[in-house]
Amino acid sequence: xxxxxxxxSFDIEAGQVVALVGESGSGKTMxxxxxxxxxxxxxxxESGSIRFNGRELAxxxxxxxxxxxxRDIGMVFQEPMVSxxxxxxxGCQMTEALKLHLGLGEAEAARRCxxxxxxxxxxxxxxxxxxxxxxxxxxxxxxxxxxxxxVMEPKLLLADEPTTALDAIIQKxxxxxxxxLTREMGTAVLxxxxxxxxxxxxxxxVVVMRKGEAxxxxxxxxxxxxxxxxxxxxxxDALPSRAKSGPPRAAxxxxxxxxxxxxxxxxxxxxxxxxxxVFRAVEAVDLTLRRGETVAVVGESGSGKTTIGRALVxxxxxxxxxxDFGGRDVTRLAGRELMAYRLxxxxxxxDPFSSLDPRMSLCDIVAEGLRNVPGMKRxxxxxxxxxxxxxxxxxDYGQRFPHELSGGQRQRVCIARAIVATPCLLVADEPVSALxxxxxxxxxxxxxxxxxxFGFTYLxxxxxxxxxxxxxxxxxxxxxGRILESGSRSAIYDxxxxxxxxxxxxxxxxxxxxxxxxxxxxxxxARSQDAPQGFCYFNHGSMPGIAHSTGSLEMVSVGxxxxxxxxxxx
Amino acid sequence: MNGALRTLLRRPNGAIGVLLLAVMLAAALLGSCYTPxxxxxxxxxxxxxxxxxxxxxxxxxxxxxxxxxxxxxxxxSVSISFFTVLFSVLFGALIGAASGFxxxxxxxxxxxxxxxxxxxxxxxxxxxxxxxxxPSRYGVVLALSLAYLPSVVRIVRSSVLSLREKEYxxxxxxxxxxxxxxxxxxxxxxxxxxxxxxASALFGWALxxxxxxxxxxxxxxxxxxxxxxxxxxxxxxxxxAPWLALAPxxxxxxxxxxxxxxxxxxxxQFDPRMKNL
Numbered sequence: 001x002x003x004x005x006x007x008x009s010f011d012i013e014a015g016q017v018v019a020l021v022g023e024s025g026s027g028k029t030m031x032x033x034x035x036x037x038x039x040x041x042x043x044x045x046e047s048g049s050i051r052f053n054g055r056e057l058a059x060x061x062x063x064x065x066x067x068x069x070x071r072d073i074g075m076v077f078q079e080p081m082v083s084x085x086x087x088x089x090x091g092c093q094m095t096e097a098l099k100l101h102l103g104l105g106e107a108e109a110a111r112r113c114x115x116x117x118x119x120x121x122x123x124x125x126x127x128x129x130x131x132x133x134x135x136x137x138x139x140x141x142x143x144x145x146x147x148x149x150x151v152m153e154p155k156l157l158l159a160d161e162p163t164t165a166l167d168a169i170i171q172k173x174x175x176x177x178x179x180x181l182t183r184e185m186g187t188a189v190l191x192x193x194x195x196x197x198x199x200x201x202x203x204x205x206v207v208v209m210r211k212g213e214a215x216x217x218x219x220x221x222x223x224x225x226x227x228x229x230x231x232x233x234x235x236x237d238a239l240p241s242r243a244k245s246g247p248p249r250a251a252x253x254x255x256x257x258x259x260x261x262x263x264x265x266x267x268x269x270x271x272x273x274x275x276x277x278v279f280r281a282v283e284a285v286d287l288t289l290r291r292g293e294t295v296a297v298v299g300e301s302g303s304g305k306t307t308i309g310r311a312l313v314x315x316x317x318x319x320x321x322x323x324d325f326g327g328r329d330v331t332r333l334a335g336r337e338l339m340a341y342r343l344x345x346x347x348x349x350x351d352p353f354s355s356l357d358p359r360m361s362l363c364d365i366v367a368e369g370l371r372n373v374p375g376m377k378r379x380x381x382x383x384x385x386x387x388x389x390x391x392x393x394x395x396d397y398g399q400r401f402p403h404e405l406s407g408g409q410r411q412r413v414c415i416a417r418a419i420v421a422t423p424c425l426l427v428a429d430e431p432v433s434a435l436x437x438x439x440x441x442x443x444x445x446x447x448x449x450x451x452x453x454f455g456f457t458y459l460x461x462x463x464x465x466x467x468x469x470x471x472x473x474x475x476x477x478x479x480x481g482r483i484l485e486s487g488s489r490s491a492i493y494d495x496x497x498x499x500x501x502x503x504x505x506x507x508x509x510x511x512x513x514x515x516x517x518x519x520x521x522x523x524x525x526a527r528s529q530d531a532p533q534g535f536c537y538f539n540h541g542s543m544p545g546i547a548h549s550t551g552s553l554e555m556v557s558v559g560x561x562x563x564x565x566x567x568x569x570x
Numbered sequence: 571m572n573g574a575l576r577t578l579l580r581r582p583n584g585a586i587g588v589l590l591l592a593v594m595l596a597a598a599l600l601g602s603c604y605t606p607x608x609x610x611x612x613x614x615x616x617x618x619x620x621x622x623x624x625x626x627x628x629x630x631x632x633x634x635x636x637x638x639x640x641x642x643x644x645x646x647s648v649s650i651s652f653f654t655v656l657f658s659v660l661f662g663a664l665i666g667a668a669s670g671f672x673x674x675x676x677x678x679x680x681x682x683x684x685x686x687x688x689x690x691x692x693x694x695x696x697x698x699x700x701x702x703x704x705p706s707r708y709g710v711v712l713a714l715s716l717a718y719l720p721s722v723v724r725i726v727r728s729s730v731l732s733l734r735e736k737e738y739x740x741x742x743x744x745x746x747x748x749x750x751x752x753x754x755x756x757x758x759x760x761x762x763x764x765x766x767x768x769a770s771a772l773f774g775w776a777l778x779x780x781x782x783x784x785x786x787x788x789x790x791x792x793x794x795x796x797x798x799x800x801x802x803x804x805x806x807x808x809x810x811a812p813w814l815a816l817a818p819x820x821x822x823x824x825x826x827x828x829x830x831x832x833x834x835x836x837x838x839q840f841d842p843r844m845k846n847l
Contacts, residue, residue, distance in 0.1 A: 342746035355737035372746040
């Protein structure tokens with residue numbers, strides 16, 4: 001018997017947004033599930049009361065709960081990819097609840113659903129109504145999910161990490177729609193999230209949770225301005241922020257130069273004798289990494305940022321272009337030379353749960369990174385591996401196995417494995433996006449420490465602009481395989497030029513430390529910049545304001561170490 | 571290893587499985603060097619005797635001691651099953667892992683061939699092979715190994731396909747390890763648990779299939795005994811001498827039970843995540 005939620009109390013008024021914030025294992029999801037009596041088999045409500053509109057829900061019968069679920073209390077789940085039934089059309093799923101709970105006829109139910117789909121800003125509601133879930137992206141699905149819950153006009157909406165799986169821009173759209181609609185309908189919202197920065201922008205009240213306890217409850221502004229509990233302060237403190245900027249680091253010599261790199265992926269052929277189609281993941285990308293600096297590549301999913309990193313460590317083959325490393329083109333390396341190059345470049349992967357072989361001890365895992373170092377004996381490798389585990393703060397863990405570790409500890413092991421042969425270049429693909437904020441802060445600190453000690457060059461791939469702002473020296477913004485803007489951190493964050501960069505920055509929630517103590521919400525200035533003389537940012541595109549063409553984009557210099565992609569004005 | 575055995579025995583399933591398996595192996599070993607009577611010596615004076623102090627499990631229609639034939643049959647049945655599993659798992663795992671890991675044309679050809687094999691029911695295929703080679707122990711092993719090969723290949727290949735997507739496989743590649751090393755060091759050890767479960771199931775199937783082949787007169791040629799052959803010979807005397815059918819029947823059933831329990835326990839044992847549970 002373990003108590004996962006202990007003595008938590010809060011209330012939500014109609015039309016209000018209350019957020020439960022906490023790291024994994026804080027019991028926040030359990031509270032949401034307890035309200036609907038959707039707890040897992042092994043969990044039960046021991047004591048306490050859940051009053052909804054004057055009715056006691058704790059201990060209410062299954063029949064009573066069925067009448068309430070969906071009708072009076074709606075729920076939106078985290079994973080938009082699995083919360084819609086793939087076998088039924090959107091219309092069929094949406095009208096189901098209306099017909100069941102309100103006894104509406106087919107025509108009336110369909111009318112209401114179409115109206116709701118329009119309100120969640122689905123471009124073609126009628127088309128969407130007849131379509132199936134797999135035809136939509138994650139953001140669209142979450143909007144559809146939201147529509148199908150809100151069409152019942154519930155009095156309470158439980159949203160459990162509703163946007164965690166989505167990109168920043170889509171996250172903002174979905175949250176904006178959700179909060180606007182519920183405010184309009186007078187629906188109360190219980191927002192469950194790990195993301196304090198995001199929550200602070202939308203919630204009226206915040207409940208900070210840790211290990212099943214509510215540590216602090218209060219109005220959002222009060223909590224930001226004067227957090228009382230130490231843990232809240234730690235959470236706020238762990239939010240990434242730009243380091244006190246000293247003088248820019250002395251740029252070292254050039255380490256890697258990528259020239260006109262393009263990567264194609266073959267699509268699956270419909271029939272095997274036909275030539276399969278090609279999807280261009282990265283198109284004509286130039287980029288330079290200098291020794292000892294951290295370059296961040298940001299962009300939404302599908303922007304090609306991961307592919308660039310994988311091309312650098314030779315996990316994918318380019319279709320054209322070259323990668324210059326120390327005067328040699330690594331795209332042509334093979335055999336021994338490729339092996340020597342591999343010792344110079346390493347990678348840290350995103351998912352700490354699948355990047356370690358579950359059958360090997362940590363010492364063996366790290367020592368494997370030295371297997372291909374010429375002339376290194378087994379004993380020496382083990383010794384060095386143990387030393388490196390010490391370096392990442394896991395000194396006594398050599399004989400343990402990956403399943404005994406937390407996500408943060410696993411990521412430390414991945415880092416140790418990557419750096420054990422002291423490479424020059426480390427490609428880090430979303431190394432902290434699977435971790436809680438406080439752990440995230442530790443890992444970023446570790447990466448920084450190791451960089452100072454060993455002088456690594458980082459290519460840091462991330463969708464999180466907050467994290468990037470904290471650690472990057474230079475930032476590259478990508479969209480659909482192309483670089484839209486690149487420049488020093490201050491150029492990108494303080495003087496963004498491209499409309500897409502500006503949108504990206506606006507979509508990432510920020511909390512700033514006030515000079516007089518406490519924190520406040522901060523928004524990026526929404527000024528748009530004109531394109532340089534004689535150029536325009538986009539000619540045509542599916543999304544307004546975003547270049548989406550295979551036409552010729554040129555990188556135009558708009559300042560000291562600051563380039564933006566434009567096309568020539570006609 | 572001592573500790574591993576102890577944790578295996580701590581699970582009730584594992585303990586029962588090990589016990590049954592040990593009895594079966596002991597019988598097979600004993601049968602290969604000692605039996606109370608000559609298992610093939612015919613003594614018509616004592617035919618169809620019920621169990622007694624002289625003949626613990628009675629005698630069959632030719633007056634041969636059932637216990638002796640059972641012990642001798644254990645050697646035959648168990649060794650046939652053992653080599654069948656050994657060959658099909660060994661070659662199946664290698665072919666499956668290689669086709670899953672390397673892909674391309676190699677995989678397509680192998681899988682097409684395996685699918686063709688799979689299209690025949692395994693017993694029919696074994697019958698075909700036996701028809702070509704004539705009934706003998708080696709023929710049975712060859713026929714059954716070939717019949718079970720495709721299922722091993724398929725299972726190993728699918729587990730390799732899912733493992734290949736794991737990031738530690740990519741990490742191994744980034745470290746500069748060869749594909750062969752990656753396969754032997756990371757992929758095969760991690761697909762060991764489905765292989766073990768499959769091997770234990772195969773052992774049972776092979777035992778059963780060997781019995782079925784012998785039952786049909788295509789297995790081990792008489793007068794040598796095997797469990798399935800004994801079952802086959804007993805059916806005309808079932809009303810008069812039920813012990814003739816019960817003895818080999820129970821042996822087959824309990825061996826299968828033991829193997830399945832042991833296989834499940836072994837799978838848990840091989841998974842480091844299941845330790846200390």
